[in-house]
Amino acid sequence: MMATSAHTVAAPARARTAADSVTLGRKQGFQHGGWFVAPFLVLFALFVIWPLLRGVYLSFTDANITGESTSFVGLDNYREALKDPLMWDTLGHSAYFTLLVVPCITVLAFLLAMLAHHIERGKWLWRLCFFAPFLLPSTVAANLWQWLFNPGTGMINHVFGTETPWLTDTSYAMLAIVIETLWWTVGFSFLLYLAALQSIPGHLYEAAKLDGAGAWHRMIHITLPMLRNITGLVVALQILASLQVFDQAVVMMDFGPGPEGATRTFVQYTLEQGFTSYRVGYASAISVIFFVIIAAVALARMWLLRNREESAR
């Protein structure tokens, strides 16, 4: 920079050398970046890529947890998985959980953010109240709610004067886990919405007010369209996280599968196959199936985003 400014009035030949030294500087500075990336890549290769490849390999074998006498079984594990009613059941439980949690959390997070955004006093206090549960470990939040849902000694039945067998009845057990999850994780999506609300330029609302638009119109025509991207993000993150539900389900059910297996999630099933039945080969096969599902969701989102960007152009 110094060189170019000093030579702007100089002869063309000298100006070229100055420009050369800039490119030279850039090249020297930015080449051979492999060393920057190396430490991460080592860890990434060992603990992400290698397990993935290993999982694919093991899925074609009958490996057990001790790793002894493994033999190749071709597609047997996958054939078995497709016919395994428990795999489909547990996949269904995780999908059902996702279907309940995602819309609820999105709407609730939006409403809480609107509330915290529009109350003029004590903003930090609302933020603290709505976000604090997210700071608890999953297991602690689950224990709290297990205790609240407890049929006799728990507060929920007592407060509402009900006798609902929350944790022991097939039709309520998953619902209890969903309610716990809403309380525990809504704070994260709430913060994303709050940040998005705060970044909407105020002059948009002022202009709309001058044009005589009421509060309802301003929300429909300014707030909601401006929050479209963030809603897409919240929904995508929640789908990916909810499909992988595990912690709260096992803790609230005392590490069991819930009443008649109603809350056994897919992740729980893979771990049971691997660590309780010692069938590492089979567990790997259903993990690979799960990975394909997760990857499909993530790729679908990328595809949607790209389409939208192109249509916006």
Next chain:
Amino acid sequence: MTTKAWTPSQIVLTLLGTAVSVVFLAPFAWGLFTSLKSETEAVEVPPHWLPEDWTGQAWTALFQSGNITNWFVNSLVVSVCVTSVVLLVSALAGYGFARTEFRGKSALMGLVMAGLMISPAVLGVPLFTTVQQMGMVDTYWGMILPQCAPAAMVYILYKFFQGIPRELEEAAFIDGAGRWRVFFTIVLPLSRPSLAAVGIFTFIASWNNFLWPYMVTNNPDLMTMPNGIATVMNSYGIQWAQLMAGGLMAGLPLIIVFVFFQRQIVAGVAHTGLAGQ
């Protein structure tokens, strides 16, 4: 602050906010009050909010049983190590991908993007057998290292470094600074907010992580808070008052830190979350 008017709509909103906040805080209160009851009072039917006899029995019993302090230290060691390694490694890698040229860069970047879809929940069993082969089951290494390769954090910092104007670095190169010096003395100080965001998010995630420590440790002496509370304290007939006290011990540090560093933490969580856009 006092100049803000109490319009009717503000009154309604504030009342609504208070009601919702009470619902959000009630489970904490229930846990806290339970921890201050005796074990027999805790399981009385019907339940009551406030203890009739306030007692610290559960808390003293918790500390006398010994494990909890171990777990606390383990949690601290694991989270601090994970956070430091993640910060260092992902800052370097983010910068490498954003600013330097090397062979195979775009292929590697694609691989990192694929890594965004992989977690211990998805690949737990093969990850466990890998760590087992390395002989790291029931060790600190086994708990820490697999948490140290988060593709998401590399991606966030990569996006950030791309936004820094190149001219700053180029000027330094012309003055003869090497690229490591440029990275440590120019780029890193400029990135403090992003690094703080990544650090805060990583610390929260690691402190609260249950699934991976649960898979990789059996030895109660090596467990972290969430894991120890969930497995050991839940395994013999649950003592609710003690369990609630232990849960508060695990949850309160982050909440207290949050009260003091609210602005930074909110910015950090929002920043890391929003980077997915």
